[in-house]
Amino acid sequence: xxxxxxxxxxxxxxxxxxxxxxxxxxxxxxxxxxxxxxxxxxxxxxxxxxxxxxxxxxxxxxxxxxxxxxxxxxxxxxxxxxxxxxxxxxxxxxxxxxxxxxxxxxxxxxxxxxxxxxxxxxxxxxxxxxxxxxxxxxxxxxxxxxxxxxxxxxxxxxxxxxxx
Amino acid sequence: xxxxxxxxxxxxxxxxxxxxxxxxxxxxxxxxxxxxxxxxxxxxxxxxxxxxxxxxxxxxxxxxxxxxxxxxxxxxxxxxxxxxxxxxxxxxxxxxxxxxxxxxxxxxxxxxxxxxxxxxxxxxxxxxxxxxxxxxxxxxxxxxxxxxxxxxxxxxxxxxxxxxxxxxxxxxxxxxxxxxxxxxxxxxxxxxxxxxxxxxxxxxxxxxxxxxxxxxxxxxxxxxxxxxxxxxxxxxxxxxxxxxxxxxxxxxxxxxxxxxxxxxxxxxxxxxxxxxxxxxxxxxxxxxxxxxxxxxxxxxxxxxxxxxxxxxxxxxxxxxx
Numbered sequence: 001x002x003x004x005x006x007x008x009x010x011x012x013x014x015x016x017x018x019x020x021x022x023x024x025x026x027x028x029x030x031x032x033x034x035x036x037x038x039x040x041x042x043x044x045x046x047x048x049x050x051x052x053x054x055x056x057x058x059x060x061x062x063x064x065x066x067x068x069x070x071x072x073x074x075x076x077x078x079x080x081x082x083x084x085x086x087x088x089x090x091x092x093x094x095x096x097x098x099x100x101x102x103x104x105x106x107x108x109x110x111x112x113x114x115x116x117x118x119x120x121x122x123x124x125x126x127x128x129x130x131x132x133x134x135x136x137x138x139x140x141x142x143x144x145x146x147x148x149x150x151x152x153x154x155x156x157x158x159x160x161x162x163x164x
Numbered sequence: 165x166x167x168x169x170x171x172x173x174x175x176x177x178x179x180x181x182x183x184x185x186x187x188x189x190x191x192x193x194x195x196x197x198x199x200x201x202x203x204x205x206x207x208x209x210x211x212x213x214x215x216x217x218x219x220x221x222x223x224x225x226x227x228x229x230x231x232x233x234x235x236x237x238x239x240x241x242x243x244x245x246x247x248x249x250x251x252x253x254x255x256x257x258x259x260x261x262x263x264x265x266x267x268x269x270x271x272x273x274x275x276x277x278x279x280x281x282x283x284x285x286x287x288x289x290x291x292x293x294x295x296x297x298x299x300x301x302x303x304x305x306x307x308x309x310x311x312x313x314x315x316x317x318x319x320x321x322x323x324x325x326x327x328x329x330x331x332x333x334x335x336x337x338x339x340x341x342x343x344x345x346x347x348x349x350x351x352x353x354x355x356x357x358x359x360x361x362x363x364x365x366x367x368x369x370x371x372x373x374x375x376x377x378x379x380x381x382x383x384x385x386x387x388x389x390x391x392x393x394x395x396x397x398x399x400x401x402x403x404x405x406x407x408x409x410x411x412x413x414x415x416x417x418x419x420x421x422x423x424x425x426x427x428x429x430x431x432x433x434x435x436x437x438x439x440x441x442x443x444x445x446x447x448x449x450x451x452x453x454x455x456x457x458x459x460x461x462x463x464x465x466x467x468x469x470x471x472x473x474x475x476x477x478x479x480x481x482x483x484x485x
Contacts, residue, residue: 005181005324013180013326024341044233046281046288046296051342053290053431056349058360085365088372091430096210096287099432100220102366103286112286119220142359143381146371 024049063136065105066153067120070129078120078127084135087146105134110157117159131158180329183322184463186309188446190263192331193270193307195440196298197261200273203295203433204254207280208247214284216246234279253279260302263312270303291433294338298441301330328463331444336402343398352395355388362387367429374428394421405445411464415442 005013023042026035026049042048062085067078082098104113117130134154140147165173213219215236235241235249256272259265277296281288305327308314351357363378365371377383397404397417404414419439426435447463 005177009181010177020337024337043285044282046278046285046293048293049337049341051290051338052345053342053434054357054361055342055345055352057351058357059364060360062365064366085368086371087365087368087375090370091368093206094289094430094432096207096214096284096289096432098366099289100214100284100286109286116220137365139360139363140379142356142384142387143379145379146363146375 019047020049023047026050059139061136061138063102063105063134065101065156066133066135067117068131068133069120069124069127070131071126072128075131078124078130080120084137084151087148105132105156113157114159117157118162121161127161128164129158129160132156180326181324184325184328186306186315186320186323187311188443188463189302189305189307189323189328190310190312190315191443191446192298192328192441193263193266193302194261194311195443196295196302196437197257197273199295199433199437199440200277200299201254201257201261202436203292204250204257204276208250210287211246211250212243214287215241215250215280216243217241218243219246220284233275234282236279236283260299260307263308263314266308266312266314267303267306270299270307274299274303289432289434291431291435291437294334294437294441295433297334298331298437301327301334304330325463328444331441332405332464335438335441335444336405339398339401343395343401346395347399352391355391358387358391358394359384362428367431369428369430393417397421405464408464411445415445418442 019038019041022031022034022038025031026038026042064082064084065080066083067080068075069078070076080097080101081095082101101116103109104116113132117132120130121127132155134156135151136154137149137151138147207215211219217236217239219236235253236246238245238249241249253276256269256276259269260273263269274296277292277299281292281296306320306323307327309320309323346352346357349357351360359378362368362374368374378387397414401414401418404410419442422435422439425431445464
């Protein structure tokens with residue numbers, strides 16, 4: 001016997017399949033317009049269909065975000081979660097803040113670092129400015145001893161603390 | 165309408181709405197509720213920094229205003245208030261685990277998990293996203309048809325397969341889409357991708373144990389071969405799950421790959437949620453029980469569906485052979 005779901009359920013399913021397909025193909029040129037149309041839904045509900053972990057290539061370096069704060073004339077390092085990974089300690093639990101900060105070290109989220117800087121300023125009212133650096137340690141090619149340096153640091157952005 | 169079209173239409177709706185044993189979906193419900201509860205507890209150390217109203221600004225999303233669908237947008241979600249709200253949101257997850265008003269609890273659980281993402285999207289991982297999808301799909305069907313408080317008052321001998329099917333399709337799509345993205349990368353094609361993934365100190369769970377392997381020339385061919393197997397498995401996963409035998413192979417490889425990732429890399433809830441989703445691929449008759457369902461279909465895609473090859477025992481073919 002053929003199941004006969006209600007019309008509304010059939011329409012809902014077909015709508016979902018079209019939406020999910022559009023989300024999955026949103027980087028294809030033919031789907032750009034549809035992707036723009038459904039982008040608010042994707043952002044609001046977290047309905048991305050991008051599953052590109054380690055794709056198209058795994059990163060060729062370990063990278064992280066570093067922060068420095070200015071107190072008087074001096075810049076001093078600020079300890080933030082997700083700083084330089086320790087090559088000796090075991091990671092038994094997952095650090096969410098580390099993922100967040102790693103994301104902030106990339107160009108895609110340039111605008112968001114300002115919010116992070118202001119939050120760091122709120123934690124320490126002796127700071128007048130905060131600046132961020134993208135640090136990277138290249139991965140050695142297969143069959144070679146693990147790379148230990150040098151660490152390349154690239155300045156990302158500098159922010160004035162609010163109210164200063 | 166031509167007969168073949170009518171048959172095609174019928175098969176299409178049967179694929180999505182065929183009746184199956186409620187136990188596999190119940191297993192997925194229990195598994196996903198457990199995963200959500202564990203994640204809920206792991207969030208606790210980050211409540212004040214990441215979730216609370218006065219925590220980090222809402223980052224890494226370009227919605228112009230508001231904090232979206234999250235209770236942490238409430239102004240009193242600060243300090244102890246944030247902890248109380250976080251504790252309160254454990255209740256729907258517990259309700260889902262117990263199967264009390266299951267569909268509503270699945271919907272509320274989805275909103276809870278969505279709330280974490282909405283509050284701090286930059287800390288959300290692929291595993292969180294899979295969990296959100298699974299909870300949303302669970303809310304679309306009778307996920308409390310077995311092993312639940314709901315089933316004590318109203319048990320269901322069969323339920324529409326829709327939520328299970330959506331989870332199966334979602335998992336298969338995830339692998340295929342990830343596989344296509346990887347196939348475009350030079351390191352997956354030259355076989356060095358696994359080396360670079362394992363060598364990354366951000367993810368390495370035990371760098372001291374992995375370092376001798378990734379730096380040894382002897383292991384290079386092993387990592388190469390494994391890279392290609394993983395790539396082929398991801399690309400072929402949607403096809404492999406269509407047939408009973410190849411489905412078992414695909415799932416076994418999946419278990420090995422994900423456990424390998426879980427033991428060597430710290431990638432958040434991705435390993436556990438993905439593996440728990442495999443429960444959706446187990447067939448209804450896998451749960452040895454006393455009930456018999458006269459027109460029950462396989463929980464898995466057609467080809468070995470009981471609709472196509474009716475089984476006298478009423479059990480789906482995969483377990484009746």
